[in-house]
Amino acid sequence: MTDAHISVRDLTMAYGSRVIQRDLTFDINHGDIFVIMGGSGCGKSTLLKHLLGLIEPSQGDILYAGESFVHATPERRDSMRRGWGITYQSGGLFSAMSLAENIELPLQLYTDYSASDRADIIAYKLALVGLDGYQHFYPSEISGGMRKRAALARAIALEPDILFFDEPSAGLDPISSSLLDELIQQLQASIGATVVMVTHELPSIFSIATNSVYLDADSKTMIAYGDPKHLRDHSDQAIVRQFLTRTASHPAKEHT
Numbered sequence: 001m002t003d004a005h006i007s008v009r010d011l012t013m014a015y016g017s018r019v020i021q022r023d024l025t026f027d028i029n030h031g032d033i034f035v036i037m038g039g040s041g042c043g044k045s046t047l048l049k050h051l052l053g054l055i056e057p058s059q060g061d062i063l064y065a066g067e068s069f070v071h072a073t074p075e076r077r078d079s080m081r082r083g084w085g086i087t088y089q090s091g092g093l094f095s096a097m098s099l100a101e102n103i104e105l106p107l108q109l110y111t112d113y114s115a116s117d118r119a120d121i122i123a124y125k126l127a128l129v130g131l132d133g134y135q136h137f138y139p140s141e142i143s144g145g146m147r148k149r150a151a152l153a154r155a156i157a158l159e160p161d162i163l164f165f166d167e168p169s170a171g172l173d174p175i176s177s178s179l180l181d182e183l184i185q186q187l188q189a190s191i192g193a194t195v196v197m198v199t200h201e202l203p204s205i206f207s208i209a210t211n212s213v214y215l216d217a218d219s220k221t222m223i224a225y226g227d228p229k230h231l232r233d234h235s236d237q238a239i240v241r242q243f244l245t246r247t248a249s250h251p252a253k254e255h256t
């Protein structure tokens with residue numbers, strides 16, 4: 001038994017007969033800001049999709065608070081998912097809806113709040129991400145960084161206890177990207193959620209991650225687990241140190 005928030009156990013991930021990663025076993029603890037790292041094509045997004053239940057494992061299990069997600073009934077999976085907030089690379093806002101309508105959608109779908117309670121929650125969530133008063137704007141009327149923050153406001157609409165991010169700062173300039181990092185850190189601290197993210201951004205990794213796993217494309221398994229700053233300085237795997245210091249002597253190999 002473990003008191004980890006998410007436990008990955010002996011996980012093998014494959015597309016058909018092609019194994020992407022095998023024997024993944026690690027924990028993500030409550031309140032971690034956990035980063036899934038590795039070179040291009042090693043299987044980071046594939047792992048995220050397994051954690052979200054979008055792809056079934058070839059082997060192994062994923063447990064949330066000690067309960068198997070892989071073996072849960074569809075109804076039980078739905079209720080476990082209710083506690084998750086997800087933001088995709090593109091942000092995933094509906095362009096034909098205002099920011100308020102985007103944030104209202106999960107509230108309408110999953111809660112019995114009255115219209116006026118929903119309006120209060122929308123205002124509060126927008127304020128949390130620094131978009132106070134932007135209720136009536138459409139996604140096309142705000143900047144890329146603001147869209148990411150609006151997507152985050154929608155992801156936290158239902159008070160999730162886990163936030164998943166796929167490349168949160170993709171497409172952002174360094175300043176917007178570091179503002180988003182700060183926001184993720186503040187939200188983590190204020191709502192107490194566990195954060196799981198896939199990112200390539202070393203500044204993000206070093207400024208906010210508390211723990212990480214490194215997936216290796218060549219050996220098709222994890223070769224490092226721990227605080228990325230510690231791994232950068234002390235990993236016994238040269239490739240991990242190179243990845244974290246950007247010192248690879250040859251261009252990163254693509255595994256596509």
Ligand SMILES: Nc1ncnc2c1ncn2[C@@H]1O[C@H](COP(=O)(O)OP(=O)(O)OP(=O)(O)O)[C@@H](O)[C@H]1O
Pocket residue numbers: 015020038039040041042043044045046047255256
């Ligand atoms: N739906 C799919 N069917 C078959 N193969 C796939 C599928 N999705 C991804 N792959 C392959 O699985 C491997 C891992 O892909 P994945 O997108 O998980 O890697 P990644 O580490 O997230 O890559 P990147 O950093 O480039 O985004 C790649 O070789 C990819 O081509």
